[in-house]
Amino acid sequence: MRNLAGFRRMEWIIMSIISKRCLILFILVVVTCVPLFYMDKSVNAADDSEGINDVSVQIAALPNNTSQISLSWGAVPPANGGTVSYDIEKSTDGGLTFVSVANITAVSWTDNNGGNGVPNYTNVIYRLRSQETVAGTITPGPYGWPVKVFPPNVNVHDNYMSNTNLCSNCHSTHNGKTEQLLTLNNVTTTSELCLTCHEGATNSKYDVVNGYTKTEDGIARSLGGTFAHNANGVSDEPWGGSPTISAHKFDETTAEPAPGFGGTNATQPMTLGCTSCHSAHGTGNYRMLKNTITVPTAPDTSTSYNVSVLAGAETKTPSSGEAPVYISGAETLCQSCHGNYSVGKSHPVNTTLGALTTSLPLQGTTTDRDNNTLRMTCLTCHYSHGSTSDNITINSGNDLCWKCHVPAEYGVPSDPDTTTSGFSNDSQQNLHNFLGTSEGHLVPCSSCHITHGNNVNGLLIGPNNPITAIDSNAGTGNWKYSSCTTSCHTSGDGA
Helix, strand or coil, X not given: CHHHHHHHHHHHHHXXXXXXXXXXXXHHHHHHHHHHHHHXXXXXXXXXXXXXXXXXXXXXXXXXXXXEEEEEECCCCCCCCCEEEEEEEEECCCCCCCEEEEEECCCEEEXXXXXXXXXXXXXXXXXXXXXXXXXXXXXXXXXCCCEEEECCECCHHHHHHHCHHHHHHCECCCCCCCXXXXXXXXXXXXXXXXXXXXXXXXXXXXXXXXCEEEECCEEEECCCECCCCCCCCCCXXXXXXXXXXXECCCCCCCCECCCCCCCCCCCCXXXXXXXXXXXXXXXXXXXXXXCEEEEEXXXXXXXXXXXXXXXXXXXXXXXXCCEEEEEECHHHHHCCCCCCCCCCCECCECCECXXXXXXXXXXXXXXXXXXXXXXXXXXXXXXXXXXXXXXXXXXXXXXXXXXXXXXXXXXXXXXXXXXXXXXXXXCCCCCCCCCCCCCCXXXXXXXXXXXECCCXXXXXXXXXXXXXXXXXCCCCCCCCHHHHCCCCCCCCCCC
Protein backbone atom coordinates (compact mmCIF):
# COMPACT_ATOMS: atom_id res chain seq x y z
CA MET A 1 0.00 0.00 0.00
CA ARG A 2 2.87 2.34 0.81
CA ASN A 3 4.37 1.71 -2.61
CA LEU A 4 0.99 2.36 -4.25
CA ALA A 5 0.50 5.63 -2.34
CA GLY A 6 4.01 6.73 -3.30
CA PHE A 7 3.36 5.89 -6.91
CA ARG A 8 0.10 7.90 -6.91
CA ARG A 9 1.84 10.87 -5.27
CA MET A 10 4.56 10.72 -7.92
CA GLU A 11 1.87 10.51 -10.61
CA TRP A 12 0.13 13.59 -9.16
CA ILE A 13 3.38 15.56 -9.16
CA ILE A 14 4.14 14.63 -12.77
CA MET A 15 0.61 15.51 -13.91
CA SER A 16 0.79 18.81 -12.06
CA ILE A 17 4.05 19.70 -13.78
CA ILE A 18 2.64 18.70 -17.17
CA SER A 19 -0.54 20.69 -16.53
CA LYS A 20 1.43 23.79 -15.59
CA ARG A 21 3.63 23.46 -18.66
CA CYS A 22 0.57 22.97 -20.83
CA LEU A 23 -1.00 26.04 -19.25
CA ILE A 24 2.16 28.07 -19.88
CA LEU A 25 2.33 26.77 -23.44
CA PHE A 26 -1.33 27.65 -23.97
CA ILE A 27 -0.76 31.18 -22.68
CA LEU A 28 2.25 31.59 -24.96
CA VAL A 29 0.23 30.39 -27.93
CA VAL A 30 -2.58 32.84 -27.12
CA VAL A 31 -0.16 35.73 -26.58
CA THR A 32 1.55 34.92 -29.88
CA CYS A 33 -1.49 34.21 -32.02
CA VAL A 34 -3.89 36.93 -30.87
CA PRO A 35 -1.69 39.74 -32.27
CA LEU A 36 -1.23 37.73 -35.43
CA PHE A 37 -4.99 37.31 -35.69
CA TYR A 38 -5.61 41.03 -35.35
CA MET A 39 -2.63 41.79 -37.58
CA ASP A 40 -4.16 39.60 -40.24
CA LYS A 41 -7.49 41.37 -39.80
CA SER A 42 -5.82 44.76 -40.19
CA VAL A 43 -4.07 43.59 -43.33
CA ASN A 44 -7.36 42.38 -44.75
CA ALA A 45 -8.99 45.69 -43.91
CA ALA A 46 -6.17 47.51 -45.66
CA ASP A 47 -6.57 45.26 -48.66
CA ASP A 48 -10.32 45.97 -48.76
CA SER A 49 -9.62 49.71 -48.75
CA GLU A 50 -7.57 49.31 -51.92
CA GLY A 51 -10.58 48.26 -53.96
CA ILE A 52 -11.58 45.10 -55.80
CA ASN A 53 -8.36 43.68 -57.23
CA ASP A 54 -9.00 39.95 -57.64
CA VAL A 55 -11.27 40.00 -60.66
CA SER A 56 -11.57 36.82 -62.68
CA VAL A 57 -12.01 37.07 -66.44
CA GLN A 58 -13.40 34.55 -68.90
CA ILE A 59 -13.73 35.04 -72.65
CA ALA A 60 -16.14 33.16 -74.89
CA ALA A 61 -16.13 33.30 -78.69
CA LEU A 62 -19.08 34.88 -80.50
CA PRO A 63 -19.82 35.10 -84.25
CA ASN A 64 -18.26 37.74 -86.52
CA ASN A 65 -14.84 37.69 -84.86
CA THR A 66 -16.12 39.03 -81.54
CA SER A 67 -16.08 37.86 -77.94
CA GLN A 68 -18.15 37.85 -74.78
CA ILE A 69 -16.27 38.90 -71.64
CA SER A 70 -17.41 37.74 -68.20
CA LEU A 71 -16.11 39.28 -64.97
CA SER A 72 -16.49 37.85 -61.46
CA TRP A 73 -15.12 38.88 -58.07
CA GLY A 74 -15.43 38.25 -54.36
CA ALA A 75 -18.24 39.88 -52.38
CA VAL A 76 -17.35 42.93 -50.29
CA PRO A 77 -19.01 42.76 -46.85
CA PRO A 78 -20.96 45.83 -45.71
CA ALA A 79 -19.08 47.96 -43.20
CA ASN A 80 -22.18 49.62 -41.69
CA GLY A 81 -24.95 47.07 -42.18
CA GLY A 82 -26.11 48.54 -45.48
CA THR A 83 -26.58 47.16 -48.98
CA VAL A 84 -23.48 46.69 -51.13
CA SER A 85 -23.60 47.13 -54.88
CA TYR A 86 -20.90 47.33 -57.54
CA ASP A 87 -20.12 50.01 -60.11
CA ILE A 88 -18.56 48.77 -63.36
CA GLU A 89 -16.98 51.22 -65.82
CA LYS A 90 -15.45 50.51 -69.22
CA SER A 91 -12.83 52.25 -71.36
CA THR A 92 -11.96 51.61 -75.00
CA ASP A 93 -9.52 54.52 -75.37
CA GLY A 94 -6.65 53.22 -73.27
CA GLY A 95 -8.04 54.34 -69.92
CA LEU A 96 -8.35 58.01 -70.83
CA THR A 97 -12.11 58.03 -70.31
CA PHE A 98 -14.44 55.53 -68.63
CA VAL A 99 -18.17 55.04 -69.18
CA SER A 100 -20.49 53.51 -66.58
CA VAL A 101 -21.91 50.23 -67.91
CA ALA A 102 -23.53 48.65 -64.84
CA ASN A 103 -24.46 49.00 -61.18
CA ILE A 104 -25.41 45.62 -59.76
CA THR A 105 -25.62 43.72 -56.48
CA ALA A 106 -24.41 40.45 -58.04
CA VAL A 107 -20.70 39.55 -58.05
CA SER A 108 -20.52 38.72 -61.75
CA TRP A 109 -21.28 40.57 -64.98
CA THR A 110 -21.05 39.82 -68.69
CA ASP A 111 -20.17 42.25 -71.46
CA ASN A 112 -21.36 41.41 -74.97
CA ASN A 113 -21.24 45.04 -76.15
CA GLY A 114 -24.98 45.53 -76.39
CA GLY A 115 -25.47 42.28 -78.26
CA ASN A 116 -22.85 43.13 -80.89
CA GLY A 117 -19.97 41.33 -79.21
CA VAL A 118 -16.68 42.89 -78.11
CA PRO A 119 -14.43 43.19 -81.20
CA ASN A 120 -11.40 40.90 -81.09
CA TYR A 121 -7.89 42.39 -81.13
CA THR A 122 -9.04 45.52 -79.33
CA ASN A 123 -8.03 46.68 -75.86
CA VAL A 124 -10.76 46.91 -73.25
CA ILE A 125 -10.25 48.17 -69.70
CA TYR A 126 -12.73 47.76 -66.86
CA ARG A 127 -12.61 49.23 -63.38
CA LEU A 128 -14.79 48.23 -60.44
CA ARG A 129 -15.64 49.63 -57.05
CA SER A 130 -18.10 48.72 -54.33
CA GLN A 131 -20.57 51.14 -52.79
CA GLU A 132 -22.63 50.80 -49.64
CA THR A 133 -26.10 52.31 -49.25
CA VAL A 134 -27.33 53.05 -45.72
CA ALA A 135 -30.66 54.91 -45.26
CA GLY A 136 -30.38 56.44 -48.71
CA THR A 137 -26.78 57.58 -48.25
CA ILE A 138 -24.32 56.05 -50.74
CA THR A 139 -20.66 55.67 -49.75
CA PRO A 140 -18.45 54.57 -52.67
CA GLY A 141 -15.26 52.63 -52.16
CA PRO A 142 -12.04 53.13 -54.13
CA TYR A 143 -11.55 51.74 -57.61
CA GLY A 144 -9.51 48.57 -57.87
CA TRP A 145 -6.72 48.01 -60.34
CA PRO A 146 -7.74 48.39 -63.98
CA VAL A 147 -8.79 45.06 -65.47
CA LYS A 148 -7.21 44.90 -68.93
CA VAL A 149 -8.66 42.42 -71.39
CA PHE A 150 -7.37 41.61 -74.88
CA PRO A 151 -9.94 39.44 -76.66
CA PRO A 152 -9.94 36.80 -78.01
CA ASN A 153 -7.28 35.66 -75.50
CA VAL A 154 -7.12 36.01 -71.73
CA ASN A 155 -4.29 37.99 -70.13
CA VAL A 156 -3.00 35.21 -67.89
CA HIS A 157 -0.83 37.51 -65.77
CA ASP A 158 -3.78 39.45 -64.42
CA ASN A 159 -6.55 36.91 -64.85
CA TYR A 160 -5.09 33.65 -63.61
CA MET A 161 -7.77 33.57 -60.90
CA SER A 162 -10.20 32.46 -63.61
CA ASN A 163 -8.26 29.26 -64.08
CA THR A 164 -5.55 28.43 -61.58
CA ASN A 165 -4.23 25.77 -63.96
CA LEU A 166 -2.66 28.70 -65.81
CA CYS A 167 -0.24 29.03 -62.88
CA SER A 168 1.41 25.78 -63.95
CA ASN A 169 2.62 27.42 -67.15
CA CYS A 170 5.29 29.17 -65.10
CA HIS A 171 5.29 27.50 -61.66
CA SER A 172 5.70 23.99 -60.36
CA THR A 173 4.87 23.13 -56.76
CA HIS A 174 7.43 20.36 -56.45
CA ASN A 175 9.85 20.87 -59.33
CA GLY A 176 10.31 24.65 -59.32
CA LYS A 177 13.91 25.70 -59.88
CA THR A 178 13.84 29.09 -58.08
CA GLU A 179 12.48 30.71 -54.94
CA GLN A 180 9.32 31.50 -56.89
CA LEU A 181 9.00 27.83 -57.91
CA LEU A 182 9.47 28.78 -61.55
CA THR A 183 9.50 25.96 -64.05
CA LEU A 184 12.66 26.61 -66.06
CA ASN A 185 12.39 23.60 -68.33
CA ASN A 186 14.83 23.97 -71.25
CA VAL A 187 15.67 27.56 -70.21
CA THR A 188 18.04 28.98 -67.62
CA THR A 189 16.81 32.53 -66.85
CA THR A 190 13.54 34.20 -65.97
CA SER A 191 13.69 36.28 -69.16
CA GLU A 192 14.00 33.13 -71.26
CA LEU A 193 10.91 31.81 -69.50
CA CYS A 194 9.04 35.00 -70.45
CA LEU A 195 10.07 34.52 -74.07
CA THR A 196 8.47 31.09 -74.22
CA CYS A 197 5.23 33.07 -74.62
CA HIS A 198 6.42 36.45 -75.85
CA GLU A 199 8.43 35.43 -78.89
CA GLY A 200 5.58 34.96 -81.31
CA ALA A 201 5.11 31.21 -80.96
CA THR A 202 2.06 31.23 -78.66
CA ASN A 203 -1.31 32.93 -78.35
CA SER A 204 0.20 35.94 -76.59
CA LYS A 205 -0.73 39.19 -78.31
CA TYR A 206 2.77 40.58 -77.85
CA ASP A 207 6.00 39.39 -79.45
CA VAL A 208 8.65 41.51 -77.72
CA VAL A 209 11.62 40.06 -79.60
CA ASN A 210 10.39 40.99 -83.08
CA GLY A 211 8.37 43.97 -81.85
CA TYR A 212 5.01 42.74 -83.13
CA THR A 213 1.46 43.10 -81.82
CA LYS A 214 -1.18 40.76 -83.21
CA THR A 215 -4.08 42.33 -85.09
CA GLU A 216 -7.14 41.03 -86.89
CA ASP A 217 -5.27 41.08 -90.20
CA GLY A 218 -1.83 40.01 -89.01
CA ILE A 219 0.74 42.06 -87.10
CA ALA A 220 1.66 45.69 -86.41
CA ARG A 221 4.53 47.44 -84.61
CA SER A 222 4.62 46.95 -80.87
CA LEU A 223 4.46 50.08 -78.73
CA GLY A 224 7.49 48.81 -76.82
CA GLY A 225 9.64 48.49 -79.93
CA THR A 226 11.80 45.49 -80.79
CA PHE A 227 14.55 43.80 -78.81
CA ALA A 228 16.11 41.77 -81.61
CA HIS A 229 14.26 42.14 -84.89
CA ASN A 230 15.67 40.76 -88.13
CA ALA A 231 13.23 41.10 -91.03
CA ASN A 232 15.74 39.97 -93.66
CA GLY A 233 14.93 42.97 -95.83
CA VAL A 234 11.20 42.28 -96.20
CA SER A 235 10.04 45.85 -96.81
CA ASP A 236 6.30 45.33 -96.30
CA GLU A 237 6.61 44.03 -92.73
CA PRO A 238 5.94 46.41 -89.78
CA TRP A 239 9.57 47.54 -89.39
CA GLY A 240 10.18 48.02 -93.10
CA GLY A 241 12.71 45.21 -93.27
CA SER A 242 15.17 46.96 -90.94
CA PRO A 243 16.94 45.15 -88.09
CA THR A 244 17.21 46.27 -84.49
CA ILE A 245 20.31 48.45 -84.01
CA SER A 246 19.75 49.72 -80.44
CA ALA A 247 18.04 48.08 -77.48
CA HIS A 248 18.11 47.49 -73.77
CA LYS A 249 20.05 44.30 -73.05
CA PHE A 250 17.87 41.88 -71.16
CA ASP A 251 20.10 38.82 -71.09
CA GLU A 252 20.50 39.03 -67.27
CA THR A 253 24.28 38.63 -67.64
CA THR A 254 25.69 41.76 -69.33
CA ALA A 255 26.38 44.43 -66.70
CA GLU A 256 26.44 48.00 -68.00
CA PRO A 257 25.88 51.44 -66.42
CA ALA A 258 22.73 53.24 -67.48
CA PRO A 259 23.39 56.14 -69.87
CA GLY A 260 22.79 59.47 -68.25
CA PHE A 261 26.01 61.50 -68.31
CA GLY A 262 27.12 60.27 -64.90
CA GLY A 263 23.67 59.59 -63.62
CA THR A 264 22.06 60.57 -60.36
CA ASN A 265 20.23 57.29 -59.87
CA ALA A 266 21.81 54.16 -61.35
CA THR A 267 25.55 54.84 -61.24
CA GLN A 268 26.93 51.31 -61.19
CA PRO A 269 26.93 48.61 -63.88
CA MET A 270 23.75 46.58 -63.73
CA THR A 271 22.19 43.61 -65.48
CA LEU A 272 18.70 43.71 -66.91
CA GLY A 273 15.99 41.14 -67.45
CA CYS A 274 12.27 41.26 -68.09
CA THR A 275 11.56 41.39 -64.35
CA SER A 276 13.86 44.36 -63.85
CA CYS A 277 10.95 46.52 -65.00
CA HIS A 278 7.93 44.20 -65.13
CA SER A 279 6.17 42.07 -62.59
CA ALA A 280 4.79 38.68 -63.56
CA HIS A 281 1.51 39.54 -61.84
CA GLY A 282 -0.77 42.56 -61.84
CA THR A 283 0.54 45.71 -60.12
CA GLY A 284 -1.97 48.34 -61.18
CA ASN A 285 0.69 49.96 -63.36
CA TYR A 286 0.61 50.07 -67.16
CA ARG A 287 2.04 46.89 -68.72
CA MET A 288 2.45 45.34 -65.24
CA LEU A 289 5.41 47.62 -64.53
CA LYS A 290 6.82 47.20 -61.06
CA ASN A 291 5.78 49.62 -58.36
CA THR A 292 9.43 50.10 -57.36
CA ILE A 293 12.57 49.83 -59.47
CA THR A 294 15.76 48.97 -57.58
CA VAL A 295 19.06 50.13 -59.06
CA PRO A 296 22.70 50.15 -57.86
CA THR A 297 23.68 53.63 -56.67
CA ALA A 298 27.05 52.79 -55.10
CA PRO A 299 29.22 49.69 -54.64
CA ASP A 300 27.16 47.14 -52.70
CA THR A 301 24.36 49.70 -52.34
CA SER A 302 20.99 49.79 -54.09
CA THR A 303 18.18 52.32 -53.99
CA SER A 304 14.52 51.81 -54.85
CA TYR A 305 12.49 54.39 -56.77
CA ASN A 306 8.70 54.53 -56.87
CA VAL A 307 7.03 53.92 -60.22
CA SER A 308 3.43 54.87 -60.91
CA VAL A 309 2.47 54.78 -64.59
CA LEU A 310 -1.11 55.45 -65.60
CA ALA A 311 -1.41 54.66 -69.29
CA GLY A 312 -3.01 52.33 -71.79
CA ALA A 313 -3.25 51.37 -75.43
CA GLU A 314 -6.08 52.20 -77.78
CA THR A 315 -7.11 50.21 -80.85
CA LYS A 316 -9.40 52.24 -83.07
CA THR A 317 -9.98 49.24 -85.35
CA PRO A 318 -9.03 45.59 -84.86
CA SER A 319 -6.69 45.69 -87.86
CA SER A 320 -4.78 48.87 -86.99
CA GLY A 321 -2.58 47.82 -84.08
CA GLU A 322 -2.30 50.00 -81.01
CA ALA A 323 -1.78 53.68 -80.20
CA PRO A 324 -0.30 54.65 -76.82
CA VAL A 325 -2.30 56.70 -74.33
CA TYR A 326 0.02 58.12 -71.68
CA ILE A 327 -1.84 59.81 -68.84
CA SER A 328 0.74 60.31 -66.06
CA GLY A 329 3.97 59.02 -64.57
CA ALA A 330 5.72 57.47 -67.59
CA GLU A 331 8.92 59.34 -66.76
CA THR A 332 9.03 57.74 -63.28
CA LEU A 333 9.97 54.45 -64.92
CA CYS A 334 12.79 55.70 -67.13
CA GLN A 335 14.25 58.12 -64.61
CA SER A 336 14.64 55.35 -62.05
CA CYS A 337 17.81 54.46 -63.96
CA HIS A 338 18.39 57.52 -66.16
CA GLY A 339 18.19 60.13 -63.44
CA ASN A 340 20.11 62.83 -65.25
CA TYR A 341 17.60 62.92 -68.08
CA SER A 342 15.22 65.11 -66.15
CA VAL A 343 13.53 68.51 -66.24
CA GLY A 344 16.06 71.25 -66.96
CA LYS A 345 18.63 68.84 -68.37
CA SER A 346 16.86 67.63 -71.48
CA HIS A 347 13.83 68.28 -73.60
CA PRO A 348 10.98 69.50 -71.38
CA VAL A 349 9.97 66.15 -69.91
CA ASN A 350 6.72 66.48 -67.93
CA THR A 351 6.52 70.20 -68.72
CA THR A 352 3.50 71.79 -70.43
CA LEU A 353 4.15 72.29 -74.15
CA GLY A 354 1.18 74.39 -75.27
CA ALA A 355 -0.60 73.86 -78.58
CA LEU A 356 2.00 71.55 -80.10
CA THR A 357 1.01 69.65 -83.22
CA THR A 358 2.83 66.35 -83.49
CA SER A 359 2.25 62.72 -84.33
CA LEU A 360 4.40 61.66 -81.37
CA PRO A 361 2.59 60.53 -78.21
CA LEU A 362 2.27 63.13 -75.46
CA GLN A 363 1.15 62.67 -71.87
CA GLY A 364 -1.88 64.06 -70.08
CA THR A 365 -5.48 63.69 -69.03
CA THR A 366 -8.57 64.50 -71.05
CA THR A 367 -8.52 67.99 -69.52
CA ASP A 368 -4.89 68.42 -70.57
CA ARG A 369 -5.79 67.47 -74.12
CA ASP A 370 -8.69 69.92 -74.18
CA ASN A 371 -6.60 72.76 -72.70
CA ASN A 372 -3.38 72.25 -74.71
CA THR A 373 -1.44 71.39 -71.57
CA LEU A 374 -0.03 68.06 -72.73
CA ARG A 375 3.54 67.18 -71.76
CA MET A 376 6.45 65.26 -73.23
CA THR A 377 7.50 62.02 -71.65
CA CYS A 378 10.54 59.84 -72.33
CA LEU A 379 8.31 57.58 -74.42
CA THR A 380 7.42 60.50 -76.68
CA CYS A 381 10.71 59.96 -78.51
CA HIS A 382 11.95 56.56 -77.33
CA TYR A 383 10.79 52.97 -77.40
CA SER A 384 11.16 51.13 -74.11
CA HIS A 385 12.58 47.90 -75.56
CA GLY A 386 14.57 48.56 -78.73
CA SER A 387 14.49 50.19 -82.14
CA THR A 388 15.67 50.06 -85.72
CA SER A 389 17.02 53.59 -85.06
CA ASP A 390 19.91 54.75 -82.87
CA ASN A 391 19.42 55.37 -79.14
CA ILE A 392 16.15 53.41 -79.07
CA THR A 393 14.38 56.36 -80.74
CA ILE A 394 11.10 56.17 -82.64
CA ASN A 395 12.68 57.74 -85.75
CA SER A 396 16.26 58.39 -86.74
CA GLY A 397 18.16 61.65 -87.21
CA ASN A 398 16.34 64.79 -88.28
CA ASP A 399 13.18 62.80 -89.01
CA LEU A 400 12.55 62.56 -85.28
CA CYS A 401 13.09 66.30 -84.75
CA TRP A 402 10.71 67.16 -87.60
CA LYS A 403 7.91 65.34 -85.76
CA CYS A 404 7.61 68.47 -83.60
CA HIS A 405 9.81 71.15 -85.20
CA VAL A 406 8.31 72.21 -88.53
CA PRO A 407 10.99 72.03 -91.27
CA ALA A 408 9.70 75.21 -92.95
CA GLU A 409 10.71 77.17 -89.88
CA TYR A 410 14.32 76.19 -90.55
CA GLY A 411 14.04 76.40 -94.31
CA VAL A 412 15.21 78.29 -97.39
CA PRO A 413 17.32 81.31 -96.34
CA SER A 414 15.87 83.64 -99.01
CA ASP A 415 12.27 83.05 -97.98
CA PRO A 416 10.40 85.80 -96.12
CA ASP A 417 11.24 85.82 -92.44
CA THR A 418 8.63 83.33 -91.21
CA THR A 419 11.21 81.35 -89.28
CA THR A 420 11.31 81.13 -85.51
CA SER A 421 14.80 79.71 -85.09
CA GLY A 422 16.43 83.06 -84.37
CA PHE A 423 19.46 81.89 -86.33
CA SER A 424 19.51 84.69 -88.94
CA ASN A 425 21.26 87.91 -89.94
CA ASP A 426 20.68 90.96 -92.15
CA SER A 427 20.98 89.06 -95.43
CA GLN A 428 19.74 85.55 -94.62
CA GLN A 429 16.58 84.63 -92.78
CA ASN A 430 18.04 81.28 -91.72
CA LEU A 431 21.77 80.63 -91.73
CA HIS A 432 21.42 76.84 -91.78
CA ASN A 433 19.07 75.38 -94.34
CA PHE A 434 17.82 71.87 -93.74
CA LEU A 435 16.07 71.57 -97.07
CA GLY A 436 19.32 70.93 -98.89
CA THR A 437 19.13 73.72 -101.49
CA SER A 438 22.17 75.48 -102.94
CA GLU A 439 21.38 78.51 -100.83
CA GLY A 440 22.07 76.84 -97.51
CA HIS A 441 23.71 74.04 -95.60
CA LEU A 442 22.42 70.55 -94.92
CA VAL A 443 23.55 69.41 -91.48
CA PRO A 444 21.95 67.13 -88.92
CA CYS A 445 20.31 68.74 -85.90
CA SER A 446 22.69 66.78 -83.68
CA SER A 447 25.66 68.73 -85.08
CA CYS A 448 24.73 71.60 -82.80
CA HIS A 449 22.08 70.28 -80.41
CA ILE A 450 21.93 67.51 -77.87
CA THR A 451 18.64 66.30 -76.47
CA HIS A 452 19.89 65.17 -73.07
CA GLY A 453 22.33 66.14 -70.41
CA ASN A 454 22.88 69.88 -70.78
CA ASN A 455 21.07 72.68 -69.02
CA VAL A 456 21.98 75.04 -71.86
CA ASN A 457 19.70 77.41 -73.76
CA GLY A 458 18.65 75.88 -77.06
CA LEU A 459 20.02 72.47 -75.99
CA LEU A 460 23.30 73.42 -77.64
CA ILE A 461 26.16 70.96 -77.39
CA GLY A 462 28.30 71.81 -74.41
CA PRO A 463 28.95 73.12 -71.90
CA ASN A 464 32.63 72.81 -72.91
CA ASN A 465 31.98 72.98 -76.65
CA PRO A 466 32.79 76.35 -78.34
CA ILE A 467 29.24 76.52 -79.74
CA THR A 468 28.02 77.66 -76.34
CA ALA A 469 30.49 80.55 -76.42
CA ILE A 470 29.03 82.12 -79.57
CA ASP A 471 27.82 85.68 -79.07
CA SER A 472 24.51 84.87 -80.64
CA ASN A 473 22.23 87.86 -80.08
CA ALA A 474 19.61 85.37 -81.20
CA GLY A 475 16.44 86.88 -82.57
CA THR A 476 17.99 90.30 -83.24
CA GLY A 477 19.40 89.64 -86.70
CA ASN A 478 22.95 90.22 -85.42
CA TRP A 479 24.49 86.81 -85.99
CA LYS A 480 27.91 87.50 -87.54
CA TYR A 481 30.24 85.24 -89.47
CA SER A 482 32.92 85.96 -86.88
CA SER A 483 30.72 84.29 -84.28
CA CYS A 484 30.75 81.05 -86.26
CA THR A 485 34.56 80.98 -86.55
CA THR A 486 34.74 80.43 -82.80
CA SER A 487 33.17 77.04 -83.18
CA CYS A 488 32.53 75.05 -86.37
CA HIS A 489 33.98 77.22 -89.12
CA THR A 490 37.43 78.64 -89.83
CA SER A 491 38.12 81.98 -91.45
CA GLY A 492 38.74 80.23 -94.78
CA ASP A 493 35.34 78.57 -94.91
CA GLY A 494 32.65 79.74 -97.28
CA ALA A 495 29.49 81.29 -96.03
